[in-house]
Amino acid sequence: MGIFEFILMSFPILLAIAVVFVRDLLAATVVFLVYSLIMAIVFTQLKAPDVALTEAAVGAGITTLLFIVTIAKTTRREEDD
């Protein structure tokens, strides 16, 4: 495994951990969008362009939009910030 693959594979792990720890929901959604885009590149590297296309269209496009609409239509009721 080359250094490029190592960096590419470590990005989704770091981003997946970051999604959990980011407090702001909109920021978490954007981090998740970046995670999906990096995963699409990883799938292309693994010679699975079909899965990469699905990940880019559904994971980065539709899912993010649905999350953003849901955040816009709901309110936060937690006490702690």
Added chain:
Amino acid sequence: MTTIVIKTIARVLVPFLQLFGFYIIVHGPVSPGGGFQGGVIVGASMILLALSYDLSSAEDRASHKVRIIMDSTGALLFAGIGLLCLLVGGVFLEYGIIPLPMAPAEVRGLMILLVGVAIGIHIMALAASLFLHLAEEHDT
């Protein structure tokens, strides 16, 4: 807030996005992609329209009734091709057995394309419906 820049870019981008989606659907058997991926891209073009203009302009172009009809048409076409194989004596989606005046390999290729188009019609209505139903105003 939508500005004239966003509206112009969206108006230019939406036809090419839909053309790209249809290209992916009909090239499903020979290249990466297929009915699902192309359908999601065509559905995302309607979402882009709803985001850049407003919900009602997207609703004008793909109304609830049209989406329901497209959704049902895709599902029925898929199930119909599968059941046609059952009727002529094969198993579900066994394309090669359909009696057309062609070589079995050509029949298989044609039916894979038709199933891809059916899935594409189903998914493009579904992807637009998911967003438009979630984003529409509910009187709570």
